[in-house]
Amino acid sequence: MNRIVGSLVVLSLAACGGEGGSRALIQNKGSDTLVNVAQGWAEEYAQVDPSIVVAVTGGGSGTGISALINGSVDIANSSREMKPGEISLARNNGVTPKQMVVGYDALAVFIHPDNPAESFTFAQLAAIYGEDGSVDSWSQLGISVPGCDSDEIVRVSRQNSSGTYVYFKEAILGERDFKLGSRDMAGSSEVVELVENTPCAIGYSGLAYATEHVKMPCLSTDDEGDCVAPSVAAAIDFSYPVARPLFMYTNGEPQGAVKKYLDWILGDEGQCLLQSKGYAPAREVACS
Amino acid sequence: MFEATELNFRDNRVEWAVKALFLLMTLLLILPVLLILGVLLYRGGPVLSWEFLFTQPTNGMTAGGVLPALVGTIWLVVVALLASVPIGVAAAIYLSEYAPQNALTRAINLAIINLAGVPSIVHALFGVGAFVYFFRFGTSILAASLTLAIMTLPVVIVSTLESLRAVPHAFREACWNMGATRWQTIWRVVLPNSISGILTGVILEVSRTAGETAPIMFTGAAMFMPLLPRSVFDQTMALSLHLYTISMNVPDVPEALPYGVALVLIGLILSMNAISIGFRTVLRSRRKW
Numbered sequence: 001m002n003r004i005v006g007s008l009v010v011l012s013l014a015a016c017g018g019e020g021g022s023r024a025l026i027q028n029k030g031s032d033t034l035v036n037v038a039q040g041w042a043e044e045y046a047q048v049d050p051s052i053v054v055a056v057t058g059g060g061s062g063t064g065i066s067a068l069i070n071g072s073v074d075i076a077n078s079s080r081e082m083k084p085g086e087i088s089l090a091r092n093n094g095v096t097p098k099q100m101v102v103g104y105d106a107l108a109v110f111i112h113p114d115n116p117a118e119s120f121t122f123a124q125l126a127a128i129y130g131e132d133g134s135v136d137s138w139s140q141l142g143i144s145v146p147g148c149d150s151d152e153i154v155r156v157s158r159q160n161s162s163g164t165y166v167y168f169k170e171a172i173l174g175e176r177d178f179k180l181g182s183r184d185m186a187g188s189s190e191v192v193e194l195v196e197n198t199p200c201a202i203g204y205s206g207l208a209y210a211t212e213h214v215k216m217p218c219l220s221t222d223d224e225g226d227c228v229a230p231s232v233a234a235a236i237d238f239s240y241p242v243a244r245p246l247f248m249y250t251n252g253e254p255q256g257a258v259k260k261y262l263d264w265i266l267g268d269e270g271q272c273l274l275q276s277k278g279y280a281p282a283r284e285v286a287c288s
Numbered sequence: 289m290f291e292a293t294e295l296n297f298r299d300n301r302v303e304w305a306v307k308a309l310f311l312l313m314t315l316l317l318i319l320p321v322l323l324i325l326g327v328l329l330y331r332g333g334p335v336l337s338w339e340f341l342f343t344q345p346t347n348g349m350t351a352g353g354v355l356p357a358l359v360g361t362i363w364l365v366v367v368a369l370l371a372s373v374p375i376g377v378a379a380a381i382y383l384s385e386y387a388p389q390n391a392l393t394r395a396i397n398l399a400i401i402n403l404a405g406v407p408s409i410v411h412a413l414f415g416v417g418a419f420v421y422f423f424r425f426g427t428s429i430l431a432a433s434l435t436l437a438i439m440t441l442p443v444v445i446v447s448t449l450e451s452l453r454a455v456p457h458a459f460r461e462a463c464w465n466m467g468a469t470r471w472q473t474i475w476r477v478v479l480p481n482s483i484s485g486i487l488t489g490v491i492l493e494v495s496r497t498a499g500e501t502a503p504i505m506f507t508g509a510a511m512f513m514p515l516l517p518r519s520v521f522d523q524t525m526a527l528s529l530h531l532y533t534i535s536m537n538v539p540d541v542p543e544a545l546p547y548g549v550a551l552v553l554i555g556l557i558l559s560m561n562a563i564s565i566g567f568r569t570v571l572r573s574r575r576k577w
Binding site for chain 2: 063188
């Protein structure tokens with residue numbers, strides 16, 4: 001009987017092996033902001049060059065960077081720059097991080113479509129989200145939201161391992177921490193989904209996650225500044241105040257399969273795919 | 289002449305009430321199972337098809353099938369079984385048939401129980417440290433399956449121990465009296481009589497292994513990989529993680545898709561269980577006591 005089980009196992013594993021020919025496996029891990037684009041690239045690239053297989057994993061920028069430091073990935077995705085401490089840690093492990101900008105991300109603030117608010121200043125957002133911020137109800141902003149009877153501002157945020165969380169904190173709150181009591185979501189699409197269904201809510205995430213069921217107010221850095229609505233174009237020309245570069249890190253100059261893949265990403269095809277996912281390309285491209 | 293008194297009537301009523309209450313509790317157990325299967329079939333049933341099982345996910349994982357995740361889960365379960373069943377059964381045989389009753393044996397038993405109580409996410413962290421980094425397996429099927437194997441070892445050991453102990457001691461004594469060695473006794477008498485119980489443990493392990501997400505998400509499962517894995521050193525997609533990512537990270541996923549994936553996962557576990565149950569029934573029918 002043992003022999004039967006053994007041969008069954010071997011057979012099933014052999015059957016799972018599939019197609020012949022040699023192939024290179026690229027491991028790509030990191031930022032949840034970038035993960036859907038990275039997945040799109042990997043999916044598309046399988047059609048371009050079937051001899052290169054890209055395995056994509058999320059987990060957050062920190063996860064990707066620490067995997068790069070430990071030498072267990074070929075490409076780390078990150079929505080923030082590597083910190084000096086991380087770079088020296090990598091050097092000690094014999095890893096030389098090479099940074100590449102693959103696109104730009106604009107953070108959008110989301111509110112329920114019934115919410116009449118049209119614009120927010122950084123100061124208002126800090127007062128809503130910041131730890132010593134005084135604004136807890138919509139009426140304090142002079143807004144009355146239909147369907148939000150409690151008048152309480154339901155703050156939707158991300159879990160603190162997310163690059164989006166860190167970026168929002170740096171851009172809007174500066175040195176301050178988040179106010180306690182926010183709903184911390186594990187994924188960007190969850191933030192959007194909660195805001196869609198909650199009239200009292202305000203939330204933030206990458207522009208790529210916006211749906212037609214949420215409203216995106218324009219943002220301005222201060223009372224005098226122009227209020228700019230989030231859009232891909234506004235992110236490219238940096239007129240939108242909350243836009244950031246997205247990085248891919250490799251160990252040293254990319255070579256072989258990794259280089260081919262990255263060249264394709266930075267080429268027209270890869271950049272247009274990134275744009276179609278709602279991010280701003282790293283350079284001007286003409287996409288159909 | 290016996291005549292029912294008021295006291296007897298009260299006893300009867302209490303008896304009836306207790307029985308009804310306990311029956312209700314038992315029926316409550318079935319309810320979640322039926323609800324889960326019902327909801328999954330109702331909402332996920334429409335997306336199921338052969339094409340769904342045997343094609344790649346497409347269009348940013350919002351369309352297409354689940355083939356790489358299905359195959360990946362099978363890889364993870366099989367490799368985990370190959371690692372944990374020999375170790376677990378050997379350890380259980382030692383503990384049951386050879387080990388002297390001393391402090392060391394008691395310590396080992398305690399360690400097994402504690403290992404069973406360790407949360408899966410802690411196993412995941414251990415797996416990352418031990419298999420991915422220390423042994424340099426990288427994020428791979430091997431690292432993920434070994435993590436799963438360690439997590440499920442206690443289940444295999446405990447259930448094997450119980451089924452070995454269920455074999456009457458007289459069987460062994462009779463065998464020894466015929467001049468058989470311990471190993472001959474184990475191989476010819478104890479194992480054939482306990483194999484159905486051992487398979488029960490394996491069934492439990494399959495169910496748990498196939499469904500776990502935490503231990504594999506840092507050790508070997510990829511969110512997306514367009515081709516099937518070829519060796520244990522490749523990364524792979526897995527159904528459980530696929531379900532997690534399309535529910536949590538991927539925008540614009542059709543509502544039925546996650547239910548379909550969950551249905552495939554449950555279907556896979558049930559059919560793997562069915563195979564083991566089939567084996568078990570055949571083996572049990574050969575049992576002579």
